Every structure is written in C-alpha cells, then in structure tokens.
Amino acid sequence: MIKIEHLKKVYPNVTPLKDVNAVINDGDVIAIIGPSGTGKSTLMRCINQLEKPTAGHVWIDDEEITDPKCDLNKIRQKMGMVFQSFNLFGHLTVIENIMLAPMDLLHKSKQEAYDKGMELLRTVGLAEKALNYPDELSGGQKQRIAIARTLAMDPEIIFFDEPTSALDPTMVGEVQAVIRDLAKTGKTLMIVTHEMGFARAISNRVFYMDEGGIYEDGTPGQIFDDPQRENTRRFVRKLKVLELNIENRDYDFLGMVSEIEQYCHKNQVNYRTAQHIQLAFEETIQNLLLPVLNAPKIHTVVEYSAADESTVMTLHYNGDPYDVTRQGDKLSLAVLNSAVSEMSWNEVEDKELRNKLEMRIKA
Numbered sequence: 001m002i003k004i005e006h007l008k009k010v011y012p013n014v015t016p017l018k019d020v021n022a023v024i025n026d027g028d029v030i031a032i033i034g035p036s037g038t039g040k041s042t043l044m045r046c047i048n049q050l051e052k053p054t055a056g057h058v059w060i061d062d063e064e065i066t067d068p069k070c071d072l073n074k075i076r077q078k079m080g081m082v083f084q085s086f087n088l089f090g091h092l093t094v095i096e097n098i099m100l101a102p103m104d105l106l107h108k109s110k111q112e113a114y115d116k117g118m119e120l121l122r123t124v125g126l127a128e129k130a131l132n133y134p135d136e137l138s139g140g141q142k143q144r145i146a147i148a149r150t151l152a153m154d155p156e157i158i159f160f161d162e163p164t165s166a167l168d169p170t171m172v173g174e175v176q177a178v179i180r181d182l183a184k185t186g187k188t189l190m191i192v193t194h195e196m197g198f199a200r201a202i203s204n205r206v207f208y209m210d211e212g213g214i215y216e217d218g219t220p221g222q223i224f225d226d227p228q229r230e231n232t233r234r235f236v237r238k239l240k241v242l243e244l245n246i247e248n249r250d251y252d253f254l255g256m257v258s259e260i261e262q263y264c265h266k267n268q269v270n271y272r273t274a275q276h277i278q279l280a281f282e283e284t285i286q287n288l289l290l291p292v293l294n295a296p297k298i299h300t301v302v303e304y305s306a307a308d309e310s311t312v313m314t315l316h317y318n319g320d321p322y323d324v325t326r327q328g329d330k331l332s333l334a335v336l337n338s339a340v341s342e343m344s345w346n347e348v349e350d351k352e353l354r355n356k357l358e359m360r361i362k363a
Ligand SMILES: Nc1ncnc2c1ncn2[C@@H]1O[C@H](COP(=O)(O)OP(=O)(O)O)[C@@H](O)[C@H]1O
Pocket: 011, 012, 014, 016, 035, 036, 037, 038, 039, 040, 041, 042, 043
C-alpha cells in the first residue's frame, strides 16, 4: 500500500504539486492522465524518491519513506521505473543489461540472474534477442527489454512514465501488450499515459491531475464517461474551448467573427461545422438577443470535441428569464435550424446571467 499525505513539491519557478493525497492499494493499476506540466512525472518521482518532496509524507506499506531515518536503498528495491527513453546500456548485450542489477544489488549468482533474465525475455517475447546489443533493436523491442530489466529486480510497485510516447506508432501496441499482461499479475502499477484507450483498458483507477494535485480520482468508467468536474470533462472529451464576452451593445462583432474563424482553423474544425458555428453565433446574438436585451451582457462558450467532432455552444445572458426557443423571433429560429440540431433554455442560479441557452451545432 502507498499512502500519500499533503505531498508538496516546489521548484524555483513553479509548484507542480500543491497538496496531493491518495491511498493506493496493492494490485491497483493506476493510469495518470492530465495536461502536460501538471506534475504527473513529479508525482511519480516524489513517490519513488528520485525527487525529494518539499513537504508531506509518503508511506510504502508501514514505512514512511519521507522520514530521514528511512533506509532508502531497501525501499528503492521495492520500486521499479520505466522511462520514456529506455536507458539501456549500449555496450552490454540485452541479457547483460538485465542481469546487471540483480547481480550487483541483490547479489544473485550469474546463473540465477541469467535464468531469471531468460525467463523474463520469454515473457516479453524477446528471448531470441538475448545476445544482441540495444542498437540492433527497434524502439518497441528496446522498451520491452527495459521492462524486463525492471522486472528482474522483482519490484512490488512499477512506475511507467509515458512508456510509449517515444515510439513509432507501429510499435506502441507491442509495448502496451506487455504492460497489459503485467497488469494482470497483481503488481501495483502507476502509468502516466496520453493514450486514453490504453488507460481505460488497463487500469482499475484513473487519476486526472490538474491544479497542483489529483483533481479527480475514479474508475475508468467514472473518469471517461461521467467526469464530475469541469477540467476533467474538458480533458477527456478533448474539448477545445473558446470564450467570447459581450459587455455592451458596442462590442467588436467583426473581431469575434475573426476569433471564431481562427479557433476553428487552429482546431481543424471542418468547414461546414465552422460555418454553422458562425451562423449560430451571429443569428443568436444579432437577431435573437440584442434586440430584446436592455443592457446586454452575453457570455458565449464554444466547445468543440476533437474526440467525436461534436460542438456545443452555450450562451449565458442577463435580463429577466427569456426563453428564446419559445419567445424568440420565429424567422430567426427558422434560420438557426439550418445550423443547430438541438436547442434548450434554462434559468440558472446566477446573480447576473440568469439565462442559459445551449445549442448543439450541426456537423
Ligand atoms: N527538475 C525541475 N526543475 C524545475 N522545474 C521542474 C523540474 N521538473 C519539472 N519541473 C516543472 O514542474 C512542472 C511539472 O512537471 P512534470 O511533473 O514533468 O509535468 P508532467 O509530467 O505532468 O508533464 C513543469 O512546469 C516543469 O517545467
């Protein structure tokens, strides 16, 4: 079991971990996801003591590894780490790479280290490469060797930091397959990955990291299908967000049209959808809302999901409750129909912007 309490890591210019708390059970397979720079690597490195946390406590089983009196060498042997770059020794053969640490650190005999090494090479499908040098292998093969080398120390916990992100896409599958097999053996695994399908298939728990900590923790079903918090939702649905604020009648209409254009271009929204977004924005603002609002304040959020290419536009506006879908100008609503597949209005609890209009944009 790993227990993390109020873990904090401060670097001179940035504090990636503000307050991390978690209990990780034996056999948990945890996928760590989140935008880059949110401290995923730092968290792993603080748990396995490659980095010294600024504050907080980490226990592995009953031992507090953040206690200065703790025997770190003993603790480190319980933990293995697989990096993005494989870090194999180029001057040693594959089997020598694997035998090295067990002989040096666990004082295994050469024969023992060899037998175990060959057994591990068979499990990662590379026994025939035992006498090759790393340079003679593909990236996917090197990473499988790196995994076998980590396993040779028989760690209880294995950390993977983006194990497939340096690989050619054709080799991602073979490495993922090895990790997937490993996940079934009951070892505790923590895996930072950007491959959402893999994260989902392999883990029993997902940590979404953001804002200096574990922002949301849940089963893959919860995190990917029913995230409870805003940033998680935006991340897993690969939402590209554009916000446009209108504070008065003299807002810069052409400027906003051009912002929408750039947003669509940058996120590769297809041409027809982009046209629909423009039309929905213009028609709603110019013809449905501005004519009826006295001192207009309209906050528009466009969310395009790169995961399924769907777009939702939400407008929050002030004034008395005004359901445009029923009270709005009929001709404008008919025009909107060509760009919008669904439209719904709600009154929401907000001091100023009490009206919320949600539109699903046609693709
Ligand atoms: N050794 C370091 N010294 C200074 N800043 C660092 C160091 N390592 C990471 N950082 C910074 O800490 C933040 C979190 O980094 P990291 O844990 O690598 O994020 P992630 O793995 O989620 O992309 C980043 O802003 C990064 O630049």
